[in-house]
Amino acid sequence: MSKKAPVQKNDYIDGAYFEDLTHDGNGVTKVDGYPLFVPNALPGEEGTVKVVKPSKGYGFGRLMERTKESPYRQEPPCPIYRECGGCQIQHMTYEGQLRAKEKNVRDVMQRIGKLQDVKIHEVLGMEEPWRYRNKAQVPVGEKDGRFVAGFYQKRSHEIIDMDKCIIQYEKNDEVIQHVKDICQNLDIRPYDEKKHKGTLRHIMTRTAYTTGEVMVVLVTRTNELPHKNEIVEELVRNIEGLKSIIHNVNGKKTNVIMGDTTRVLWGEEVIHDRIGDVKFAISARSFYQVNPEQTKVLYDKALEYADLKGEETVIDAYCGIGTISLFLAQTAKKVYGVEIVPQAIADAKQNAVLNNMTNVEFKAGPAEVVIPEWYDDGISADVLVVDPPRKGCDEALLDTILTMKPKKVVYVSCNPATLARDLRILEDGGYKTTEIQPVDMFPQTMHCEAVAKIELV
Incomplete structure (x- = not known):
């Protein structure tokens, strides 16, 4: 017989003590070992909680009164923070955020x-943890006859209209505002996802960190963009640094932002940016880190852990558009990069040419298929670098690593929980994790990246 929850809906819990934060920023309190997740509560705080949604293993509550406050609590500087779902922990000071992220990394390394x-080192944070995102992509809609654009309200598809987002580059705010004004003036209809009608679905904009080049992407439901000449004319006149205006068509009923058809309306197909000494061409569909300042911190650490002397063969699994591969190619003898997305590999090859790097080779396909093929062809890595998606490394890739036995593995992770899981597998297979460096790529959220140095015993 399953154990019944010790609380009921609408129960009040007095003296609730919050001991932790969840991955989405909710405070955690426990009643007889039963966890309740409560928004806007911080570790070390106490108060009265109303149970709003109990289930078998855990429940959700609402903080009704706070009787003890965390020294890391602050007033969120964003005026729409409470409604918007973009950030989770603006109500926590930056020092508190870094401590919470380090604790999360330590906890999962021990538990999982x-x-x-x-x-495990202290988290490498930012000197200025605001205005760090070089890319904005916002849905558009209509409210009281006005054209609106912003992020979705928490746990809903209601768009919170915004004039500015204080974790985005100011230039991106400016671009979005211009597009809103232009569309309002030209009576371009925003997309209605319930009726699957209207024209403009999303506005996406990128601003290059080092060059200041700007790209605007307009995603429409329809194949044609009404008044496209007027839109182009207005954007070119108003946006300094504009290099590229792209039209993307997504006619499907889907939550996926971009569709399959992309065309250049004005300017170039790409904008350019640098990370350190490496130059990158970034297209509308390229995956490129959104916090370039901290990306350099992350990649410098990966390079330090790889400790290349100039004679090594390196394999970069999940190489994307070649960002880490090209960083490594500066000091490696040869780098092989593999990525499942063919367009990313095309971008990676273009970026190698852009940097006159001839000691790097890219191939499209699943890492867990391509790397064993390379191994069978006699290509073996001295150092293997992995930078997988949130779900972590594919099991077959981990098996390949254990078969290939590179002297060193550098694991760049965007999810400490799956990093911990994969490290356990590598440790059981004869490797030793010597150190982990967390890096804060996303201030004001609970996300934390980390680089792990792993050596063959």
Whole structure:
């Protein structure tokens, strides 16, 4: 017989003590070991909680009164923070955020990875943890006859109209505002997802960190963009640094932002940016890190852990558009990069040419298929770098690593929980995790990246 929850809906819990934060920023309190997740509560705080949604293993509550406040609590500087779902922890000081992220990394390494003695460094944070995102993509809609654009309200598809987002580059705010004004003036209809009608679905804009080049992408439901000449004329006149205006068509009923058809309305197909000494061409569909300042911190750490002397063969699994591969190619003898998305590999090859790098080779396909093929062809890595998606490394890739036995593995992770899981597998297969460096790529959210240095014992 399953154990019944010790609380009922609408129960009040007095003296609730919050001991932790969830991955989406909710405070965690427990009633007889039963966890309740409560928004806007911080570790170390106490108060009265109303149970709003109990289920078998855990429940959700609402903080009715706070009787003890965390020293890391602050007033969120964003006026729409409470409604918007873009950030989770603006009500926490930046020092508190970094401490919470370090604790999260330590906890999952012990709980999931069973790694008791690995050296975990303090999180490398930002000097200025605002205005760091170089890319904005916002849905558009209509409210009271006005054209609106912004992020979705928490747990809904209601668009919160915004004039500015204080974690985005100011230039991106400016671009979005111009597009809103132009569409309002030209009576271009925003997309209605319930009726699957209207024209403009999303506005996406990118601003290059080092060059200041700007790209605007207009995503429409319809194949044609009404008044496109007027739109182009207005954007070119108003936006300094504009290099590219792209039209993307997505006619499907879907939550996916971009469709399959992309065409240049004005300017170039790409904008250019640099990370350190490496130059990148970034297209509308390219995956490119949204916090370039911290990306350099992350990649410098990966390069330090790889400790290349100039004679090594390196394999970069999940190489994307070649960002880490080209960083490594500066000091490696040869780098092989593999990525499942063919367009990303095309971008990676273009970026290698852009940087006059001839010691790097890219191939499209699943890492867990391509790397064993390379191994069978006699290509073996001295150092293997992985930068997988949130779900972590494919099991077959981990098996390949254990078969190939590179002397060193550098694991760049955007999810400490799956990093811990994969480290456990590598440790059981003969590797030792010597150190982990968390890096804060996304201030004001609970996300934390990390680089792990793993050596063959």
